[in-house]
Amino acid sequence: MLKPFQLHEPTTVEEAISVLGKFGDDASVYAGGTELLLAMKEGLLSYDHLVNIKAIPGLDVVDYDESTGVLTVGATATHRALEYSPLVGEKFSLISDVEHRVANVRVRNVGTLGGNLCFAEPHSDPGVFLLLYDAEVELVGSGGARKQSVEDFILGPYETTREPDELLTTIEVPRLPEGSRHAYIKFGYHERPSLGLGLVARVDNGTLADIRIAVGSVGPKPVRVRNAEERLRGASLADLFGNTQSSALLDEAGRMMAEAAEPVTDLHGSAEYKEHLLRVFLEEALEEATRG
Amino acid sequence: MAIVGTSTRRPDYLDKVTGKGAYVGDLEIPGMAHAKVLSSPLPHARILRIDASKARALPGVFGVLTAHELGDMDPYYGSDIKDRPIIAIDKVRYEGEPVAAVAAVDLETAEAALDLIDVEYEELPVIATMNDALTDGAATVHQSNLCHESHYEWGNTEEGFAEADRIFEDTFTFPMVYHYSLEPHTVIARYDELGITVWDSAQHPFLVRNELARLFGLSLNRVQVVVPYVGGGFGSKSYIKIEPLAVALSREAKRPVKLAYSVEQSAKTVRRHAASITLKTGVRNDGSFVARDCQIRLDTGAYADNGNRVTDRCADQVPGPYLWPHLTVTSKGLYTNTGAAGSFRAIGGPQAAWASESQVDMIADALGIDPLELRLKNLGAPGDVIRQGKNPLDADIATGLKEAAKGVGWAGRGAKPVTQEKETKRGIGLACSVLNAGASPTSTALVRLHADGSATAMVSTVEVGQGSKGVMAQIAAEELCIPLEKVGVVASDTAIVPYDRSTGASRSTTLVGLAVQLGAKEIKQQLLDLASKHFEAPEDKLAFADSSVVFGQESITYAQLIRQMFGGPAGELMGRGYVTPQTEGPLKGLPVFWEMAVVGAEVEVNEKTGAIRVLRLVSVSDIGKAINPKQAEGQDEGAAMQGIGHTLFEELIYEDGQLLNPNLVDYRVPSFEEVPDGFETILIENEDGPGPFGAKGIGEGPIAAVAPAIANAVFQATGVRIKELPLTPERVWRALQAGTSGGHKVDALTEG
Numbered sequence A: 001m002l003k004p005f006q007l008h009e010p011t012t013v014e015e016a017i018s019v020l021g022k023f024g025d026d027a028s029v030y031a032g033g034t035e036l037l038l039a040m041k042e043g044l045l046s047y048d049h050l051v052n053i054k055a056i057p058g059l060d061v062v063d064y065d066e067s068t069g070v071l072t073v074g075a076t077a078t079h080r081a082l083e084y085s086p087l088v089g090e091k092f093s094l095i096s097d098v099e100h101r102v103a104n105v106r107v108r109n110v111g112t113l114g115g116n117l118c119f120a121e122p123h124s125d126p127g128v129f130l131l132l133y134d135a136e137v138e139l140v141g142s143g144g145a146r147k148q149s150v151e152d153f154i155l156g157p158y159e160t161t162r163e164p165d166e167l168l169t170t171i172e173v174p175r176l177p178e179g180s181r182h183a184y185i186k187f188g189y190h191e192r193p194s195l196g197l198g199l200v201a202r203v204d205n206g207t208l209a210d211i212r213i214a215v216g217s218v219g220p221k222p223v224r225v226r227n228a229e230e231r232l233r234g235a236s237l238a239d240l241f242g243n244t245q246s247s248a249l250l251d252e253a254g255r256m257m258a259e260a261a262e263p264v265t266d267l268h269g270s271a272e273y274k275e276h277l278l279r280v281f282l283e284e285a286l287e288e289a290t291r292g
Numbered sequence B: 001m002a003i004v005g006t007s008t009r010r011p012d013y014l015d016k017v018t019g020k021g022a023y024v025g026d027l028e029i030p031g032m033a034h035a036k037v038l039s040s041p042l043p044h045a046r047i048l049r050i051d052a053s054k055a056r057a058l059p060g061v062f063g064v065l066t067a068h069e070l071g072d073m074d075p076y077y078g079s080d081i082k083d084r085p086i087i088a089i090d091k092v093r094y095e096g097e098p099v100a101a102v103a104a105v106d107l108e109t110a111e112a113a114l115d116l117i118d119v120e121y122e123e124l125p126v127i128a129t130m131n132d133a134l135t136d137g138a139a140t141v142h143q144s145n146l147c148h149e150s151h152y153e154w155g156n157t158e159e160g161f162a163e164a165d166r167i168f169e170d171t172f173t174f175p176m177v178y179h180y181s182l183e184p185h186t187v188i189a190r191y192d193e194l195g196i197t198v199w200d201s202a203q204h205p206f207l208v209r210n211e212l213a214r215l216f217g218l219s220l221n222r223v224q225v226v227v228p229y230v231g232g233g234f235g236s237k238s239y240i241k242i243e244p245l246a247v248a249l250s251r252e253a254k255r256p257v258k259l260a261y262s263v264e265q266s267a268k269t270v271r272r273h274a275a276s277i278t279l280k281t282g283v284r285n286d287g288s289f290v291a292r293d294c295q296i297r298l299d300t301g302a303y304a305d306n307g308n309r310v311t312d313r314c315a316d317q318v319p320g321p322y323l324w325p326h327l328t329v330t331s332k333g334l335y336t337n338t339g340a341a342g343s344f345r346a347i348g349g350p351q352a353a354w355a356s357e358s359q360v361d362m363i364a365d366a367l368g369i370d371p372l373e374l375r376l377k378n379l380g381a382p383g384d385v386i387r388q389g390k391n392p393l394d395a396d397i398a399t400g401l402k403e404a405a406k407g408v409g410w411a412g413r414g415a416k417p418v419t420q421e422k423e424t425k426r427g428i429g430l431a432c433s434v435l436n437a438g439a440s441p442t443s444t445a446l447v448r449l450h451a452d453g454s455a456t457a458m459v460s461t462v463e464v465g466q467g468s469k470g471v472m473a474q475i476a477a478e479e480l481c482i483p484l485e486k487v488g489v490v491a492s493d494t495a496i497v498p499y500d501r502s503t504g505a506s507r508s509t510t511l512v513g514l515a516v517q518l519g520a521k522e523i524k525q526q527l528l529d530l531a532s533k534h535f536e537a538p539e540d541k542l543a544f545a546d547s548s549v550v551f552g553q554e555s556i557t558y559a560q561l562i563r564q565m566f567g568g569p570a571g572e573l574m575g576r577g578y579v580t581p582q583t584e585g586p587l588k589g590l591p592v593f594w595e596m597a598v599v600g601a602e603v604e605v606n607e608k609t610g611a612i613r614v615l616r617l618v619s620v621s622d623i624g625k626a627i628n629p630k631q632a633e634g635q636d637e638g639a640a641m642q643g644i645g646h647t648l649f650e651e652l653i654y655e656d657g658q659l660l661n662p663n664l665v666d667y668r669v670p671s672f673e674e675v676p677d678g679f680e681t682i683l684i685e686n687e688d689g690p691g692p693f694g695a696k697g698i699g700e701g702p703i704a705a706v707a708p709a710i711a712n713a714v715f716q717a718t719g720v721r722i723k724e725l726p727l728t729p730e731r732v733w734r735a736l737q738a739g740t741s742g743g744h745k746v747d748a749l750t751e752g
């Protein structure tokens, strides 16, 4: 049951930070509330003060700067806004593709990308695509503003580098290199994903000129798998599929993914099974992203 | 027949789609307090001390209930086995068991009071599994860990095995699953000097009344159970659950009390029995079944609830609809330190059919016989006694099975459907079983014909989503020859409507519907008496049509006859319907009828991930007469979908007595994603049931047959036999891993 709390509705970021600073551990940022209120109802979290940041004008921006090639997503932009933004659909189709598959309509309607990152529940999708884009978050606190890559921001289950009085204000997403194609495979039968594998590839003259791989949900946090990218980069497509040599190459990359992602055994399945799935889906994702 | 047999619109639809319909949670009773329960954090422990003094002293708290307050009564209850205390006494037997309850001015105060209650426990060894329960020298949940045992046999099974050419022995397991009705258990209780009134989300209002009267020492007339709309039951609201706790708390707080459980609390209050079933089956090389020995274990959790009947019914159903010259069945319900298990749609049926129908397919494979042919060879026919001492089979399973086979495209043992994708394989499977349905034939109804010729049928059947209100009205309107909109149904208030045993076991249309029809007939007899006098004509020259009694070219309306009788626009006629074991017709033994469970399924298995997709599912139900065909299909499809749930992913996971997944994020129920692309219900209508217009009940059958049909389809697709449910992708993948070497049947490995 939801215990009584005081609701603060600041209209500027500074005001929000000062309320957070004032009440310390007794206060929490309240965006869509899809995680927060659930956890409070279950008695897992308890706060006397909630700071609703949805009343801060402009914090829900979804904006693209042509000159820098960077998409700015404000802290209160919802999954639904990203799913439906024509701009995102056109220039960041990986985002709209994944956002369309996040949770359910009710959660997407109110849940925010910022809230998803700050909560850092391991069974999540956005971390994966943000890692593929090399996205950064901006945080503002009493000590000022700072930027950090999403990769460094998420530390582990329910753990980020965010200080209690810091507000995540924006997420900055640079465009993928011209000619990139993507695949995102989401697997599982529970409400939340058991596995998310994202892959971005650029094919040049029949070879894999560039590749990025990220994995989420199977382990404590989403990860980029740079050694596997390295291993696959430059491979010719003919070498990638359908022969024993390619199978050995993919096995190796699959192992690297498993090492990086550190699959855990939980209600979604055993670590062994998740490792197996990573290998299976690596191949599927590669085919999807390279073959059209 | 103009009304019966028509898919008329159900009367509650607007209430439900607009959210106007009132459920117990929506009701407010003047002076009502709000209750919260302090649950045990431990699955098995002695209660050394409870100190609730601080909670009692909290302003806004009206009363705190602990075992201490029940000293003046015998506080143990249950549907048959009275082993459940109203609130934990001396020890707790499952994590989540109510240890104290608070009634307060609002929920916040009640919650705050819970924090002030101090309980000291001494942990006891946890009986986490049925194996623990059976271990020599293990701790005991009650006096012993055996809750109930049933046994029957005929022929001589040992001799039968000696006669057999082949003997198969396999063990199958079935998981604990939860009903997940949208509305958790909710009750408002008022205890005062006049007696007890409860507003209840319950399926068996009269059984709740009877048990409350017994517990609190009142005569039946002083206990009233009022049931508004119920947000789904599926058995989770059968018999009696949290009503005694709410009444005792009201008695303590001296005011009405609302107790609304969370999903988590409800999931720990009742679930389906997990099962482990070992079948030893002897057959001849030509496929004739000779002998079977069935050893069933069912996990009833901390309390019996309805576990004794589930234990019996699982035993009744485990041989399947086959004729066995020699049979031995032993079924044991065992206590463990987990939430109690009770009734769940088709009690004991899914567990029994899972084991039996999986093994029948395995036998067919080993003998090289088509599984359809093997079944047809051994099936009982209508009129055959399939269970000694019970009514003969009244369902034509063979016809149903052939229909299902045709519907799902069964083309024989070797004829697998083809798939275009390289990772996937397709297969078709069949399964059939019978459920001894109807519980017992004790139902009554009252039909009132008002002075204007409209009518009210009064029944105890609870509108639990199945559409009973519409169906009862259709039956009354048809029998009385009046328009459907002239019939209202008043239901499920024990102070107003007459007795019915229960809303469950596919029984209401058959038995309560029959009572309504008998009540309407009694009214018609009175109308004949009146019209006979009016026309000065013998009754056999009279007929009924359009709210009138007709005599040749003349007619007189019911309204006119009633007015003549009462001397003005007043009065009414009353018709009684009694359905008892003495009622003429086939209700003399049990079961009331055998409900057919027949399913054909086509699946696609992804061999790389183990994921199963159900492409086509056809179920066949023998309904006798569909009063409302569309609603009947809805019931059938609902049962099939619920079966897909426990087949593919539903499982309550307990670890050392702690429930790990009491929410929909971690416990997956089927959604529209799982609705098979081809989803068909075939209704057999021979108008041969014991109910009104030849109807018999449906709504449970498919849930029993879905799992084996799917597992048999997975076997045809992949050659892998899995004997544990649910068939999660990982379990299927593991089985495929273990099976790829030989390409033949292997058991799934147990997951770590």
Ligand SMILES: Cc1cc2nc3c(=O)[nH]c(=O)nc-3n(C[C@H](O)[C@H](O)[C@H](O)COP(=O)(O)OP(=O)(O)OC[C@H]3O[C@@H](n4cnc5c(N)ncnc54)[C@H](O)[C@@H]3O)c2cc1C
Pocket: A028, A029, A030, A031, A032, A033, A034, A035, A036, A037, A038, A053, A075, A076, A101, A102, A103, A104, A107, A110, A111, A112, A113, A114, A115, A116, A118, A119, A123, A124, A125, A126, A162, A166, A167, A168, A169, A191, A192, A193, B665
């Ligand atoms: C039923 C269900 C299914 C789901 N399925 C999926 C799924 O399939 N895939 C997936 O990826 N996710 C899934 N989710 C998670 C969903 O994406 C998140 O719930 C949502 O994005 C959280 O956003 P919110 O705005 O509601 O956060 P809130 O609940 O408001 O906040 C979450 C946490 O983040 C903090 N916080 C929020 N915003 C900020 C900020 N700007 N600065 C600092 N701290 C902040 C809050 O204090 C709180 O601790 C699911 C959730 C539910 C309930």
